[in-house]
């Protein structure tokens with residue numbers, strides 16, 4: 001699904017990612033943890049194609065194609081989805097309009113016809129219910145005036161409707177109360193499939209109680225310093241990041 | 252210098268004067284004469300005047316626009332313009348080249364107590380009541396285009412709604428210009444007595460020719476009355492447009508204005524409102540400039556008494572070499588304690604050659620008030636563009652969507668369906684709309 005090889009990235013001539021290696025197979029869930037400023041969001045942004053970063057070395061291949069060559073919207077249409085750490089407010093564009101535009105772009109990209117208006121509404125309302133949101137949110141401007149938790153839920157709603165192949169969740173759990181976390185986790189779990197992979201960036205073991213990862217990686221100072229199974233997250237919670245940062249130094 | 256140019260207009264005046272409405276009314280001829288004298292002395296506004304420093308009107312001085320005489324032309328009915336702009340769900344008064352056209356106007360079914368007629372008819376049928384209001388909301392010290400209008404107005408609209416009457420349908424005054432080098436000078440007076448409620452739409456359109464529209468509107472909002480005024484300025488892109496709207500709000504009165512400036516080569520609009528005790532006003536504006544359009548909006552909110560509330564939001568989208576000007580003044584008199592006022596002006600520049608000049612001015616003489624203002628001039632937000640791209644939308648469409656969305660916030664404030672759709676169409680035709688799906692909006 002995704003293969004990152006020795007990826008190095010600069011921002012304003014400052015090296016942020018210092019040789020990332022990561023293999024993600026279809027159906028897998030990978031958690032990425034790590035201290036503030038270690039480069040987690042940078043990695044998420046690079047995968048979704050945000051401008052302002054310079055790739056200085058390495059490669060990223062997605063479903064056998066060079067991901068870094070693709071425009072952001074092409075990546076999205078090919079199935080890469082980033083749930084933003086800080087979703088952007090778009091006044092004047094309604095949620096439902098954006099969902100329709102996005103879904104139809106994907107369909108067009110795959111040579112399919114525009115979605116039937118009734119089918120679309122049924123699909124959207126289904127997912128709204130799944131995420132225990134109010135239908136009114138559909139007709140509000142994208143994220144405008146949404147609370148922190150509502151924005152995160154809205155990201156997952158989009159994900160549920162667009163059915164991407166590679167889902168990158170950048171701290172979707174931050175700022176969610178326990179009930180919202182459960183709802184979001186349920187939403188994510190309902191999307192689990194043999195041909196769909198997840199990268200979950202998080203600071204908290206809490207999320208991983210609900211969505212069990214196959215692998216946990218620790219990103220520190222722009223490098224993956226430790227990888228392990230789900231139990232690594234528990235260990236991190238107990239001992240803190242300094243433990244792995246130190247262990248890396250000791251290697 | 253200025254007077255020399257003005258005198259070209261005044262020289263013509265004696266031939267035109269006998270054709271102007273209300274010639275038999277001594278008070279009106281005196282008023283017109285006074286205005287003529289003032290205009291002769293001052294000429295058109297100049298860049299040296301603080302309120303006109305961004306807007307150069309010398310282009311209209313080079314031409315001599317003439318008021319169309321009654322009976323002249325009008326044989327070509329601009330059916331296309333009427334079809335596009337005359338609102339089906341409103342009473343309408345149609346003014347062609349500054350003259351009332353009864354055949355095209357729709358006034359059937361008006362409540363008997365309500366007056367909606369051309370101001371020429373009102374001056375003939377009920378001059379006392381017109382006299383009570385005309386030139387009472389606008390100050391004689393205003394810029395000389397007001398005097399110009401007072402001297403030259405050939406017709407216009409008169410609306411009178413008695414106390415407690417709520418008019419079911421809106422009233423539209425449709426100004427249509429069909430002749431080149433024409434001066435269409437019109438005066439509108441709207442009176443809503445205590446607790447009355449009315450919505451009026453002023454629409455300005457014209458054929459694809461150069462002409463000059465000079466319109467003055469006076470609005471009187473009675474005790475606890477409610478007036479919503481819409482302005483749709485869709486003039487020809489060769490036209491010059493000047494408009495002044497002067498409002499007097501009584502105690503507890505509410506006034507809402509939606510100012511859509513889409514057309515004209517050079518457009519200037521002044522909106523002044525005086526608020527009494529606990530009155531409220533809301534001024535909304537959207538100006539879209541393309542090519543070399545110059546669009547100037549000038550607002551003045553005058554809080555004279557305590558507990559007034561004012562909300563103002565003007566948005567501009569400027570492309571190519573267009574220039575937008577916003578000057579917004581809020582004055583809070585010493586007596587106007589507990590005033591609550593917010594003014595905002597946001598400009599979106601789509602090209603490097605486009606320009607926005609914005610000048611909010613707060614003059615506060617009271618000490619216990621809540622007044623805020625903010626201005627922005629900027630480009631589309633790159634973060635928003637990326638967000639849309641990450642949701643499968645290509646960059647061009649994302650830009651178009653964001654531009655549209657920026658403008659559409661103002662369009663969505665329109666409560667009259669047919670007018671809303673008209674404004675939406677205007678926004679869509681003025682900017683690239685590739686990727687925007689109208690059916691989904």
Ligand SMILES: Nc1ncnc2c1ncn2[C@@H]1O[C@H](COP(=O)(O)OP(=O)(O)OP(=O)(O)O)[C@@H](O)[C@H]1O
Pocket residue numbers: 011012016034035036037038039040041042043052085
């Ligand atoms: N545009 C930028 N200009 C300069 N420095 C940047 C820029 N973007 C990111 N950085 C820096 O890159 C580093 C990694 O940032 P990033 O946002 O990827 O961290 P993170 O791991 O997501 O942190 P957090 O847990 O706080 O979300 C930080 O030191 C940050 O300051």
Ligand SMILES: [Mg+2]
Pocket residue numbers: 040041042085170171
């Ligand atoms: Mg981050």
